[in-house]
Amino acid sequence: MTAEGEFDLIARLAPFLTGSGEGLVIGAGDDAAVIRVGDRDVCLAVDVLVDGVHFRRDLSSFADVGWKAVAVNCSDIAAMGATPTAAVVGLCRPDDLPAADVEALYAGMDEACRRYGLRLVGGDTVRAAALALSVTVLGDVDPDRAVRRSGARPGDRIVVVGTLGAAAAALAQAVRGAEPDRDLLAAHRRPEALVEAGGALAAAGATAMIDVSDGFGADLAHICDASGVGATVDADALPAAAGVAGAASALGRDPLDFVVAGGDDYALVATLPAGVADTTAAAVGGVVVGEITAGSGPVLVAADGTTTDLTGRGWDHYRAGDRT
Numbered sequence: 001m002t003a004e005g006e007f008d009l010i011a012r013l014a015p016f017l018t019g020s021g022e023g024l025v026i027g028a029g030d031d032a033a034v035i036r037v038g039d040r041d042v043c044l045a046v047d048v049l050v051d052g053v054h055f056r057r058d059l060s061s062f063a064d065v066g067w068k069a070v071a072v073n074c075s076d077i078a079a080m081g082a083t084p085t086a087a088v089v090g091l092c093r094p095d096d097l098p099a100a101d102v103e104a105l106y107a108g109m110d111e112a113c114r115r116y117g118l119r120l121v122g123g124d125t126v127r128a129a130a131l132a133l134s135v136t137v138l139g140d141v142d143p144d145r146a147v148r149r150s151g152a153r154p155g156d157r158i159v160v161v162g163t164l165g166a167a168a169a170a171l172a173q174a175v176r177g178a179e180p181d182r183d184l185l186a187a188h189r190r191p192e193a194l195v196e197a198g199g200a201l202a203a204a205g206a207t208a209m210i211d212v213s214d215g216f217g218a219d220l221a222h223i224c225d226a227s228g229v230g231a232t233v234d235a236d237a238l239p240a241a242a243g244v245a246g247a248a249s250a251l252g253r254d255p256l257d258f259v260v261a262g263g264d265d266y267a268l269v270a271t272l273p274a275g276v277a278d279t280t281a282a283a284v285g286g287v288v289v290g291e292i293t294a295g296s297g298p299v300l301v302a303a304d305g306t307t308t309d310l311t312g313r314g315w316d317h318y319r320a321g322d323r324t
């Protein structure tokens with residue numbers, strides 16, 4: 001654990017990243033960067049999975065880890081409203097990791113690539129002290145149609161597609177030494193990237209979008225920060241994954257801890273103009289959970305009217321290294 005959180009570190013590194021210039025459509029600070037290549041916009045997303053931090057070998061197979069490395073990047077591409085096209089992989093391999101396990105990692109990546117219609121086109125393998133996997137995914141989107149985090153406006157409705165809390169609840173069970181619920185654990189092992197929903201939300205006029213990796217509250221806060229707006233969220237409307245309430249009860253935890261702050265969900269959170277939000281949500285299997293306001297930061301409203309500030313509620317890997 002370091003003295004600084006992940007978001008603090010990202011802020012310190014920002015000056016080294018090119019924020020504008022010819023050919024750059026969207027720089028750092030969104031789910032993916034976007035560059036103009038010819039008459040197309042190309043999205044770039046990268047994610048690193050480290051043994052013992054982002055996955056545990058007793059909970060995930062090597063094929064699961066390979067799947068997840070591709071799927072979580074496809075989720076970032078989906079959050080731009082783009083379609084994944086190609087991936088490259090960097091693998092840090094300890095000397096004692098058998099070739100058959102590396103093969104299983106690649107088989108998992110291949111499965112996810114087939115699922116989401118992209119191709120694994122290259123990579124690099126190096127010797128290292130710990131097993132880590134870095135996958136970069138490229139995505140394709142019509143020029144200037146990528147959906148940013150910064151376009152939410154007061155009055156827009158907040159739509160969530162997918163479910164929340166499953167992966168975090170499974171990890172909490174495992175940390176407690178309990179056998180994780182099979183369906184909850186599946187969400188941790190093999191998250192689904194909602195690529196079709198992302199495209200449909202973009203086509204319907206989504207003003208902002210993000211995928212839920214840090215936690216619903218923290219990720220909605222990213223939209224609020226980037227857009228300069230606030231948000232109110234109806235706690236009862238949040239789509240908790242089946243089994244989360246039961247798991248929370250058995251663990252003596254508030255299910256909202258998992259639903260709002262758990263992370264690793266890869267649901268999509270989009271903001272849409274009020275006039276199209278209900279029909280769009282219905283069309284993509286999502287739900288309207290709240291509204292963008294002129295305030296600052298997201299606020300959760302319980303059925304009894306109690307409010308909770310959601311700003312910063314989520315999983316910061318650097319501060320919560322004991323969570324896996």
Ligand SMILES: [Mg+2]
Pocket residue numbers: 031075076079210211212213
């Ligand atoms: Mg993301």
